Amino acid sequence: MRSKIILIVLISSLAIFAQNKKEAHPNLNGISCKTCHSCDIPTKENPCIKPCPRDKMVSINQSPEEGPNVLVIDKFKSQSNIYAPVVFSHRLHAEMSGMAGGCKMCHHYNPPGQVIGCSDCHELMRKRTDVSKPDLKGAYHRQCMQCHRSWSGKVDCVSCHEPNGTNQKNKEQAITEKSSKRIHPQVITPTVLKFDTPKAGGKIVTFYHSQHIDLFGLECQSCHSNESCAKCHIKEKPASLKAKTADQKHAVCSNCHDTKSNCNMCHSSTTKEGFNHKSRTGFDNSKFHASLSCSRCHLEKTKFTGLKGDCINCHGKWTQENFDHKKTGLAFDENHSGIECAECHQEKNYSNPVCKNCHEDKSYPKNVPGKLIKKK
Amino acid sequence: MANQSRRDFLKQAALVGTAVTGLSTKSKAAPKNSLSEDRMGVLVDTTVCIGCRKCEWACKTAHNLETPPLESYEDRSVFENRRRPDSKALTVVNEYQKNESEKIPINVKVQCMHCDHPACVSACIVGAFSKQENGSVIWDGDRCIGCRYCMVACPFQVPAFEFEKALKPDIKKCDFCFARTKDGQIPACTEICPVEAITYGRREDLVKAAHEKIKNYPHRYINRVFGESEVGGTSWLYLSSKEFEELEFPKLGKDPAPGVSEAIQHGIFAYFVPPVALYALLGGVMWINKNKKNDQETEI
Ligand code: SF4
Ligand code: SF4
Ligand code: SF4
Numbered sequence: 001m002r003s004k005i006i007l008i009v010l011i012s013s014l015a016i017f018a019q020n021k022k023e024a025h026p027n028l029n030g031i032s033c034k035t036c037h038s039c040d041i042p043t044k045e046n047p048c049i050k051p052c053p054r055d056k057m058v059s060i061n062q063s064p065e066e067g068p069n070v071l072v073i074d075k076f077k078s079q080s081n082i083y084a085p086v087v088f089s090h091r092l093h094a095e096m097s098g099m100a101g102g103c104k105m106c107h108h109y110n111p112p113g114q115v116i117g118c119s120d121c122h123e124l125m126r127k128r129t130d131v132s133k134p135d136l137k138g139a140y141h142r143q144c145m146q147c148h149r150s151w152s153g154k155v156d157c158v159s160c161h162e163p164n165g166t167n168q169k170n171k172e173q174a175i176t177e178k179s180s181k182r183i184h185p186q187v188i189t190p191t192v193l194k195f196d197t198p199k200a201g202g203k204i205v206t207f208y209h210s211q212h213i214d215l216f217g218l219e220c221q222s223c224h225s226n227e228s229c230a231k232c233h234i235k236e237k238p239a240s241l242k243a244k245t246a247d248q249k250h251a252v253c254s255n256c257h258d259t260k261s262n263c264n265m266c267h268s269s270t271t272k273e274g275f276n277h278k279s280r281t282g283f284d285n286s287k288f289h290a291s292l293s294c295s296r297c298h299l300e301k302t303k304f305t306g307l308k309g310d311c312i313n314c315h316g317k318w319t320q321e322n323f324d325h326k327k328t329g330l331a332f333d334e335n336h337s338g339i340e341c342a343e344c345h346q347e348k349n350y351s352n353p354v355c356k357n358c359h360e361d362k363s364y365p366k367n368v369p370g371k372l373i374k375k376k
Numbered sequence: 377m378a379n380q381s382r383r384d385f386l387k388q389a390a391l392v393g394t395a396v397t398g399l400s401t402k403s404k405a406a407p408k409n410s411l412s413e414d415r416m417g418v419l420v421d422t423t424v425c426i427g428c429r430k431c432e433w434a435c436k437t438a439h440n441l442e443t444p445p446l447e448s449y450e451d452r453s454v455f456e457n458r459r460r461p462d463s464k465a466l467t468v469v470n471e472y473q474k475n476e477s478e479k480i481p482i483n484v485k486v487q488c489m490h491c492d493h494p495a496c497v498s499a500c501i502v503g504a505f506s507k508q509e510n511g512s513v514i515w516d517g518d519r520c521i522g523c524r525y526c527m528v529a530c531p532f533q534v535p536a537f538e539f540e541k542a543l544k545p546d547i548k549k550c551d552f553c554f555a556r557t558k559d560g561q562i563p564a565c566t567e568i569c570p571v572e573a574i575t576y577g578r579r580e581d582l583v584k585a586a587h588e589k590i591k592n593y594p595h596r597y598i599n600r601v602f603g604e605s606e607v608g609g610t611s612w613l614y615l616s617s618k619e620f621e622e623l624e625f626p627k628l629g630k631d632p633a634p635g636v637s638e639a640i641q642h643g644i645f646a647y648f649v650p651p652v653a654l655y656a657l658l659g660g661v662m663w664i665n666k667n668k669k670n671d672q673e674t675e676i
Contacts, residue, residue: 082446127562131419131577132585138572145426145571150480155426156450157570 025111036111049121059104060112064094067103067115070176072168075124076137083161087172089179096184099220100231106143118143189213194271202267208274215275215294216256216304223252283309283349288328309349318350329375336369344369411492415511416557417579417611418566419586420485422623423596425573427455427471427483431565435467435487438553438564458624461487463538463548467565472623482616484623485565485574487550488513488534489603490611493632499529504547511579511611512552520547531607531628552611579611586615608632 036058039048067090074085097105103115110116122139123130134142149155162171195205212218224231250259257265266272278284289297297314298304307313318341325332344353344364355362355369429449436443441464455471467487494513497505504519505526515526515535526535526547538545553563561567566576575582586601602620603610606628614620621627 126567126572127576129577129581131575131581132588134572134575137570138575141570141572142424149426155428157428 025113036109057104057109059102059108059110061102061104062115064091064098067091067094070172070179072172073140075119079137082164083157084164084166084168084171086160087168087175088160089175092179092184098184100224192274197267199263199267202263202269204268204271205266206268206272206274207266211275217293217295222255281309283307311349326373327375329373330368330370331373332370411507412509412511413580415492415509415579415611416552416576417490417511417582417613418563419575419577419582419613419615421573421575421589421615422482422484423615423617424571425469425483425485425569426571427452427469427481428570429454429469430568430570431485431574432465432467432469434564434568435550436465438556439466439551441465455481459486461534461550462536463540463546466548466550470624482618482623484614487565487612488552489532490550490552491531491607492609492611493607495529495531495607496526496535499525501525508554510552510557512554512557514551514554515547515549517546522547531626579613582613586613589615605630 033042036050037048038050039046042048069089069091071088071090072085073088077085093106094103097103104110107115107117109121118139119136122133122136124136126135126137128135133139144160145155148159152159162168189209191208191210193207193209195207197203197205212223213220253259253266259266273279278286285292294304297307311318320338320341323341341350343357344355345351346354353364355364355367359367430446433443433446433449435441452471458470459465459468461468467485469483469485472482472484490507490511490513492507494505494507497507497513499505500520501523502519502521504516504521505513506516507513522537522545524535524537524547527533527537535547535549537547553561553565556563562576566572566574575585577585583601583604586604590597590599590601596617597615598617598619600616600620602614602616602625603612608631614625616623
């Protein structure tokens with residue numbers, strides 16, 4: 001009896017917990033609690049948050065306007081006697097990070113709700129017992145230096161800090177003014193890019209950048225993740241591409257494409273045409289499916305194979321009852337309105353209808369089993 | 377263990393020797409090499425260090441060494457030469473350029489590693505070096521006779537001799553900021569580091585944190601924590617993105633027996649028979665010389 005009660009209590013507490021999760025993190029339905037919490041039942045008092053494996057952590061994106069414009073980072077005021085607090089143009093930086101990874105470039109642990117700032121997790125005191133994550137000063141500087149160092153090659157403090165004793169108010173005003181005017185320009189996405197490669201017999205790779213976004217539904221970060229400012233704001237061009245191995249050069253493409261055996265898919269001696277559903281797959285989607293996004297039929301993200309043009313994959317089995325033939329631009333006459341689809345459509349994609357099953361002397365499209373109307 | 381007793385034997389030999397020559401000596405026993413579970417350490421993450429050299433500045437300031445102004449540390453031309461810690465700088469940061477395609481260089485801070493089984497302690501015949509409970513390996517100027525065995529013994533070539541000082545030259549090396557840590561402060565270099573590339577904490581916790589990092593970021597780090605087991609373990613531990621030997625770390629075994637010092641001592645035994653008398657004489661003479669310049673220190 002007692003064990004039953006315990007069981008019931010346990011089950012109901014788990015149920016309550018599951019419900020609480022929905023309340024605490026309404027947007028985290030697909031994510032297992034174990035991603036962030038180490039114990040079975042995290043509570044407010046003891047959330048048992050795991051040591052932070054940055055890139056596996058949940059992060060929610062917000063738009064730059066939602067964050068503060070300018071922040072004065074003065075948490076260390078009492079500790080430092082060398083430099084004055086940094087006036088940080090938060091919004092400008094948020095805009096800059098937009099293409100490379102958004103908020104999570106810095107706010108790497110960021111469950112829904114209010115954005116979590118650095119000081120929510122990183123301790124203010126360097127002398128501490130938990131050494132699994134850097135202290136606050138370290139955390140701040142690591143974020144800054146990661147980009148600033150690769151971009152300018154410089155690590156000097158005075159790029160961001162004023163020496164102690166300078167008039168902070170002036171600086172703050174100046175930066176606020178500056179960053180309200182100078183906004184990072186919208187990143188312009190190219191339509192098509194042509195790469196000259198050293199590959200014999202296939203020197204040219206024509207890359208339809210806009211199709212990858214608009215048709216295949218890739219996000220900027222799918223390819224440009226963790227790119228720092230230096231990617232565009234490069235001071236001197238490195239001889240980097242030459243030094244890269246073939247694997248490194250193909251790394252981004254091979255996320256989706258087989259780059260090991262299928263060279264001709266991208267490499268050619270001439271400029272290639274962009275993606276065309278009919279010529280690539282044999283299924284002409286321009287007649288009835290032109291306005292659909294790829295994902296309406298290709299349900300698995302970034303996988304576009306396997307449908308083979310079979311209508312049944314998406315539509316189920318059509319019958320006279322469930323298919324309105326008028327949509328195709330043909331309204332049957334009385335004689336034809338009751339017959340099975342397969343009497344005329346012998347191919348599985350319902351193309352090239354035939355009449356010969358009943359009428360030896362007739363053929364489509366010379367003869368029409370009804371009236372041609374405007375497509376619906 | 378054998379090592380330990382040999383060291384003790386040598387210490388006693390030196391003490392007996394000095395007594396034989398009729399000189400006063402300290403009666404204090406040398407501190408034991410006690411490895412506390414709570415001994416401290418530093419985890420150096422070379423993938424995080426930005427080579428700002430603030431640690432060099434802070435170290436000098438904390439040790440009252442001649443310190444150039446802070447701004448002068450922005451000069452990166454010092455990285456053109458490989459530097460070693462010396463009597464004027466107890467720690468230095470070097471820079472290793474990766475290949476062309478990777479633009480960010482690797483910076484490596486160098487100082488005494490504060491070995492768990494320090495060769496310098498073993499080598500010192502008068503017990504001037506000692507391993508402290510908090511992990512620090514420190515040097516006692518009053519005992520040192522200037523023989524410089526420690527310099528030869530150290531597998532990291534850390535102890536430096538003040539060659540430029542004719543009178544009372546000292547052995548200089550990073551002392552893990554012993555004076556500061558005794559006061560409850562953390563070492564000066566670990567306090568100033570802007571990115572906390574050097575994390576001060578319990579050695580045990582640091583080893584755990586280091587392996588956690590390697591597990592979480594297998595692409596960022598090679599699977600090795602330098603100092604975890606090298607020469608029997610060191611208090612300063614390093615993480616790196618490439619093999620440590622490429623960053624000019626010495627290639628060392630896991631054997632805590634400090635091979636170099638053993639060689640010296642064996643050498644001494646081979647050439648000087650009987651060694652005790654000679655130690656006594658040499659040690660005694662040097663000790664007198666040293667104490668002459670130091671007569672405010674009254675001994676028994
Ligand atoms: S202060 Fe820190 S980041 Fe700067 S050189 Fe020293 S260890 Fe590296
Ligand atoms: S690194 Fe050298 S000087 Fe430092 S403790 Fe080890 S043996 Fe002694
Ligand atoms: S621990 Fe102290 S003595 Fe050693 S390098 Fe750091 S600041 Fe210098």
